[in-house]
Amino acid sequence: MTKAEQTRLRTWRLKVLQRAGEGSRNVAQTCRHFGISRQAFYRWQRRYAAHGEAGLCDRPRRPHRSPRATAQDIVSKILYLRQTYHFGPGKIADYLQRFRRVKVARSSVHRILGRHGMSRLPANQKYQPHRKRWQRYEKAQPGHRLQVDVKFLERIPGTRTRLYQFTAIDDCTRIRVLKVYDACNQRTAIRFIDDVRRRLPFRIHVIQTDNGAEFQSQFHWHVGASDIRHVYIRPRTPHLNGKVERSHQEVVDIHVPYPIGSFSKNVGGR
Numbered sequence: 001m002t003k004a005e006q007t008r009l010r011t012w013r014l015k016v017l018q019r020a021g022e023g024s025r026n027v028a029q030t031c032r033h034f035g036i037s038r039q040a041f042y043r044w045q046r047r048y049a050a051h052g053e054a055g056l057c058d059r060p061r062r063p064h065r066s067p068r069a070t071a072q073d074i075v076s077k078i079l080y081l082r083q084t085y086h087f088g089p090g091k092i093a094d095y096l097q098r099f100r101r102v103k104v105a106r107s108s109v110h111r112i113l114g115r116h117g118m119s120r121l122p123a124n125q126k127y128q129p130h131r132k133r134w135q136r137y138e139k140a141q142p143g144h145r146l147q148v149d150v151k152f153l154e155r156i157p158g159t160r161t162r163l164y165q166f167t168a169i170d171d172c173t174r175i176r177v178l179k180v181y182d183a184c185n186q187r188t189a190i191r192f193i194d195d196v197r198r199r200l201p202f203r204i205h206v207i208q209t210d211n212g213a214e215f216q217s218q219f220h221w222h223v224g225a226s227d228i229r230h231v232y233i234r235p236r237t238p239h240l241n242g243k244v245e246r247s248h249q250e251v252v253d254i255h256v257p258y259p260i261g262s263f264s265k266n267v268g269g270r
Contacts (some may be wrong), residue, residue: 004059013056059064074102075112089113128188138182143202144172146210147244148193150184166192170243173202178245186218193223204228211235 001011020030020041031038047055074096081087081247083094089109096102139145146168153163164184169176177196181188197204206229209215215232223230233240 001058001078001089007129009058010053010056014053015050016041017045021033025034037229050249070104070108070112074100074104078104078109078112079116079118081115082113086121119242139174141171141205142172142175143200143204145206146196146204147171147207147241148189148207148215149194149244149248150189150212150214151248164188165248167247168196169247170200174243178247185218186214189214189219190222197226205233206240209234210241259267 016030016034016036019033020027027038027041031041077096077100078092081092087095089106092109093104093106097106110119148166149167150151151165151167153165155162161183163183164181166179166181166189169175178200179192179195182193193207207223208231211232215230218229238245
């Protein structure tokens with residue numbers, strides 16, 4: 001019951017008590033007029049005499065004692081499992097029965113969670129089926145798949161030169177080859193992939209790139225002529241090129257005195 005409803009109810013009950021005290025009206029007539037029982041009238045009268053207008057408000061109907069209520073330590077454990085591991089009512093009940101030897105009904109767990117405002121989890125914390133979760137994948141053979149991508153580095157102050165980092169990572173060995181160029185086009189991408197083929201100690205079978213302009217028809221046919229299969233990832237799915245995308249978050253020191261196109265770095269291992 002809201003505060004406004006409590007105020008209206010208190011005002012109405014006070015009006016009933018005042019009406020019974022007016023003139024020659026007795027309690028029975030007043031109760032018939034307002035449609036209430038005499039037991040309720042005398043109960044309100046006793047509360048009003050003891051506590052004033054505050055006694056005319058409804059009192060909570062919760063019992064003073066609940067011998068069969070769930071113990072507080074079990075309630076704390078339920079809330080901990082929900083908040084920490086995001087278990088549902090059924091899983092929480094099974095956990096308590098298996099590991100704590102405490103049997104709690106699923107409906108009781110659901111009621112406890114609702115009482116503490118934890119019946120619904122945020123969207124980012126909800127359980128997802130295994131088919132929707134992320135999956136770690138890697139190729140078992142070196143050179144089976146090479147992830148390639150480009151990252152814009154910076155613009156040299158006072159000039160119109162822009163620096164781009166071309167990166168290639170082997171899906172199996174995590175060997176990384178990167179090189180910096182002052183242009184980002186298909187001819188630069190071809191030069192980079194030829195350099196990668198010379199540097200890697202194994203044969204490349206598949207090259208995987210995004211749908212950037214530097215990896216279009218001229219680059220595609222050049223890779224195919226080298227007996228290498230070129231595949232594109234789906235649009236707006238950078239996580240499919242996750243290894244090379246993650247490597248672009250690392251900071252690479254660039255020494256400007258070196259000629260553009262000669263900077264490269266090989267990183268092996270996992």
